[in-house]
Amino acid sequence: MENIIEVKDLITEYDGLRILDGITLDIKENEVFIILGGSGCGKTTLLKHIIGLLKPVSGSIKVFDKEVVGIEEEDLDDILMKCGVLFQNGALLNSLSVRDNVAIPLEQHSNLERKLINRIIETKLNLVELANAMYLSTSELSGGMKKRAALARAIALDPQILFCDEPSAGLDPITSKAIDDLLLQLKRQLNMTIVVVTHELASIHRIADRIVFLDQGKALFVGTLEEALNSDIKEIQEFFTVGRFE
Amino acid sequence: MNSFEFKDRTLVLTDELTISNAEAFIKFVSANLSDIRQNTKFSIDAEDLKTIDSAGVAAIDQVIDSLKKFSIETKVINASEKVENSLTAFSSLELSEKEFRKPAKLGYIENLGNMGFNLLDNIKYFIYLAADMLFWGVAGLFSKKGQRKGEFIIQSNLIGVNALPIVGLISFLIGFILSLQSAQQLRNFGANIFIVDLIAISMTREMGPLMTAIILAGRSGSSIASEIATMKISEELDALKTMALNPIKYVVLPKLYAMTISMPLLTIFADIIGIAGGFLIGITYLKLSPTAFVDRMANVMVLKDIITSIVKSFVFAWLITIVGVFFGLRAKGGAGGVGRATTGSVVTAIFMVIVADAVLGLLFY
Ligand SMILES: Nc1ncnc2c1ncn2[C@@H]1O[C@H](COP(=O)(O)OP(=O)(O)OP(=O)(O)O)[C@@H](O)[C@H]1O
Ligand SMILES: [Mg+2]
Numbered sequence: 309m310e311n312i313i314e315v316k317d318l319i320t321e322y323d324g325l326r327i328l329d330g331i332t333l334d335i336k337e338n339e340v341f342i343i344l345g346g347s348g349c350g351k352t353t354l355l356k357h358i359i360g361l362l363k364p365v366s367g368s369i370k371v372f373d374k375e376v377v378g379i380e381e382e383d384l385d386d387i388l389m390k391c392g393v394l395f396q397n398g399a400l401l402n403s404l405s406v407r408d409n410v411a412i413p414l415e416q417h418s419n420l421e422r423k424l425i426n427r428i429i430e431t432k433l434n435l436v437e438l439a440n441a442m443y444l445s446t447s448e449l450s451g452g453m454k455k456r457a458a459l460a461r462a463i464a465l466d467p468q469i470l471f472c473d474e475p476s477a478g479l480d481p482i483t484s485k486a487i488d489d490l491l492l493q494l495k496r497q498l499n500m501t502i503v504v505v506t507h508e509l510a511s512i513h514r515i516a517d518r519i520v521f522l523d524q525g526k527a528l529f530v531g532t533l534e535e536a537l538n539s540d541i542k543e544i545q546e547f548f549t550v551g552r553f554e
Numbered sequence: 555m556n557s558f559e560f561k562d563r564t565l566v567l568t569d570e571l572t573i574s575n576a577e578a579f580i581k582f583v584s585a586n587l588s589d590i591r592q593n594t595k596f597s598i599d600a601e602d603l604k605t606i607d608s609a610g611v612a613a614i615d616q617v618i619d620s621l622k623k624f625s626i627e628t629k630v631i632n633a634s635e636k637v638e639n640s641l642t643a644f645s646s647l648e649l650s651e652k653e654f655r656k657p658a659k660l661g662y663i664e665n666l667g668n669m670g671f672n673l674l675d676n677i678k679y680f681i682y683l684a685a686d687m688l689f690w691g692v693a694g695l696f697s698k699k700g701q702r703k704g705e706f707i708i709q710s711n712l713i714g715v716n717a718l719p720i721v722g723l724i725s726f727l728i729g730f731i732l733s734l735q736s737a738q739q740l741r742n743f744g745a746n747i748f749i750v751d752l753i754a755i756s757m758t759r760e761m762g763p764l765m766t767a768i769i770l771a772g773r774s775g776s777s778i779a780s781e782i783a784t785m786k787i788s789e790e791l792d793a794l795k796t797m798a799l800n801p802i803k804y805v806v807l808p809k810l811y812a813m814t815i816s817m818p819l820l821t822i823f824a825d826i827i828g829i830a831g832g833f834l835i836g837i838t839y840l841k842l843s844p845t846a847f848v849d850r851m852a853n854v855m856v857l858k859d860i861i862t863s864i865v866k867s868f869v870f871a872w873l874i875t876i877v878g879v880f881f882g883l884r885a886k887g888g889a890g891g892v893g894r895a896t897t898g899s900v901v902t903a904i905f906m907v908i909v910a911d912a913v914l915g916l917l918f919y
Contacts, residue, residue, distance in 0.1 A: 402787075402888015420577050420609065427612040431646040439649065443657045447787070447887050465573065466607040497640045498607055 311370075312337045312469060312501050313358060318367035320353055327353050329525030331367070335503060340495060340515045342533075343505045344547065345522030351505045352396055354522070355471055358503075359393060360384045371469070389417060392467035396474055396505075398458035400446045406433065406457045407442045413464045432460040435490055437483065452479045459487065463494060470494065472504045476511050488514045509548065521547070560586050563593055564631075568602040571610035579613050594626055601632035611644040618647065679884065684876050686802055687810060694807045700799055705808035713774045713809070714816030718823065721769055725824035728761050729753055729831025737839050746840040750850040753832030758859040759918070762825035764911055767870035770817060771903035775878040778809055779899035782882025783892040791883075802879075810875050817871035818864050825863055862918045869914065870907050877903040 313335035320328040327350040335341045343351045356362045358369055360376045369376040371387050379387075400409045407429055414425045433439045436456040441449065449457060459475060475491070476484035488511050494500045506512060512519070512533065519536045521529040521544050529536060529544055536544055557569040558579060565586075571579060583590070590596050598614065600606075618628040630641060660668065694701060733753050740748055782805065785791050791801045829851070836842040881899035885891040 403890030418573050418609070420573070421580070424576060424580065424609070424612055424616055427616055427646050427649075428609055430649045431608060431612055431644050434646070434649055435644070445887065447891075463608075466609065493643050497636070497643050 310337045311335065312372060313503070314368075314370040315354075315358065316368045316370075318354070318357060318369065319365045320350070320357055320362065320367075321365050322353075326525060328357075328364075328522075331522070331525075331527045333520050333527055333530050335501060336518070337501055338495060338499050339517040340491065340502045340504060342512055342516045342519045343503065343522065344507070344512075344519055349522045350525065351522060352473055355393075355473055355503070355505060359388065359391060359471060389465070390468045392462035392465065392470045394455070394459050394462040394470070394472040394475055396477075398454040400449075400454055400458055400461070402446050405443055405445050406438065406449070406460075409446060409457060410461045410464050413461065417465060428464070429460075432464055433457075435463075436460045437486060452483065455479065456483075456487070459490075466498050467500065469501045469503065472502065472506075474505050474507070476506060476508050481510070484508065484511060485514070491515055558582055560589065563589070563595075564597045564599050566599045566602070570605035571603060571613065572605060572607045573609035576609045576613035579610075580616060583617050590621065590626065591624055596621060596626050596628045598628065598630045599632055600630050600634070600637050603633065603637055606637050606640050608640075608644040611641055612646055614641070615646045676884070680876070680880050683880055683883070687806065687872075687876055687879065690800070690802050690807060691810055691814075694803060694811075700803040701807055702804055706811050709808045709812035710816055712777075713770070713812045714820060717770065717773055717816070717820060720773070721766055721820050721824050722827050724765055724769060725757075725762065725828040726831045728765055729757055729828030730835060731831075732756060732761065732828075733832040733835035734839065737835055741840065746836075746842055747846065747850055749832060749836050749840055749842070750847055751854045753829055753836075754851050754855050755859060757828035757832070758825045758855070758863045760911075760915070762828055763821045763863050763866035763870060764907070766817065766821045766824045766867065767874065767907045767911075768904055770813070770820070770871075771874045771877075771907060772900055774809075774813065775874040775903045776896045776900050778875060778878030779881040779885075780892050780896045782806070782879060783885035783895035786883060786885050787888060787891055806875075806879050809879075810872075813871040813875045814868065817874075818867040821863055821867035822860075825860075858918070862914070865918070866911065866914050869910055873906050873910060874903045877906060 311334040315331055315333050318328055318331040319326070331354065343354060345351050353362065357364055358371065358376070360369075360379060364377060367377065372390065374383065374387060376384065376387065400406075401412070404412075410429045410432055411425060414420065414428060418425075420428070430439060430442070433442055436459050438453060438456050438460060441453060441457070446454065446457070455475065455478060459472070462470060462472070470491075472491070475487055479487065491502050491504070492515060495502055502515075504511075504515065516533040518530070518532050520527050521536070521541075523543055529539060529541055531539075537548060539545065557571070557575060558565055558567050560566075560582075565583070598617075614630065621628050633641065733749055736752055737746075737749060740746055740752075782791075785801075785805065791805070794801050794804055833844075833847055836847050837844055878899045881895040881902070885895040887894075
């Protein structure tokens, strides 16, 4: 399989404070890639660099074989058109209804007629089990509903790469499983590559193909779920055992 | 080249049906509608279809649904397993039969009634809030518990000190222009010296407090409203409540005190600078001597003028703060709600300041 994302020697800082200190990893086409690590270790930061929202201190990031670091705005837009992003806090436009949020990419970036757009919106909201909340305003949603609505928006255009920052945080185990199933379906039916930040062990077991484990700015481990489970790195063993229900 | 064609009452799909050609597919079907309608069965052959995305599935579903209205049964045939799976995974066929919970549309009369009730509700809330703020404003002087330490100084700086340049500049221009416009007339009558009466009284009684209030409504009233609205919407106020803190005491009181102190001081500053603007016109354009100007001012200004200035400024300070807090606390929705709260606070504060100014003007006449 081909690499769809290549990160090399990535170093990032916020106001001189080093967050990521030389990350190198590849994400392959049509896999579910999990970013693991303790709270505040820089997972969201890594994600935001890959999609070009933040500029690194040094290093190289390639998405679809194009260098993202120092890229022109329009070229970045071309890449982002093929990516869907679910932000950690949802980042729905607050003044719009759920339907209108999902409609944004469809109305702006496709030439479909309204009827078809509506049908796609309904399908997508149904996939995240939110069809009933279609006409609610965003501020009337619960935390988990916001997450799901944001996921529906992220997949509105069937992106080639889907980035999800903690998709199942704040969801009950059943809905959380439904979201995992959806991600697998997207991977299988639409050949999506899916990059997920998550802490949910159950979820990792269900969906993970490969994993990176971030610790103190370094990629402590990159490999398959199998390899991670059998790893002799202390931090990783701890991660997979502490949360387990005995 | 199109990836669909019509053969023996069968629509043959080749290659791909995705967001890029979904629209064309639907158009193609409607173009061939007369042919399709000759039979009650219609097939879509997907044997050579390699790629389909959710937009493609939606397009097929839309065709199926709209042909159903002509009692035509549509079938997708020869689809590969993958396409078949996509068709079920992203199907919207059953969806369109479901009724989505739509927001209730209200009639004209109902809307009117709602507006009336909302207005009453808002008035009630405003009065409660004003009483609350008055109570805590006084009580807070005696007990510092539950107030944020050091915030009063910060707010006084923001509301008072930082407003000095703009208040000074505008008052000076107002005093200057007011005098200049009147000077011509006064000179015609040889009544040059009366410029002192005019500028001293109009600045202290009217222009000083009014202009300061309008500047602060735009500057500080809006920032109070937007800050509190943001806190309200992001549940920060609820968080304070759960920590057993009264948002009025914790968030509002420092601003209220800062306004109460800053406004009169700024108003007196505005009075002085405005009169200085008149003074400049008096000694240049009207050729008064500086001593004559000052002497005359000592004669015409009475204590009541200054008291009027200060009383007005107190009233305006409270009005602006209460209106700002009111709009902040009533904000709902998201970012748009903050915007509406800010606009509402500025417009309402300026309106109420001018109404109060008229009332006070009559009282102190
Ligand atoms: N905008 C910012 N400005 C300055 N520092 C930031 C900013 N955003 C994040 N940080 C810092 O960068 C570090 C990594 O943050 P990041 O959001 O990437 O963590 P995370 O791994 O996603 O954590 P979590 O699992 O809690 O979401 C944190 O120490 C945080 O304090
Ligand atoms: Mg994060």
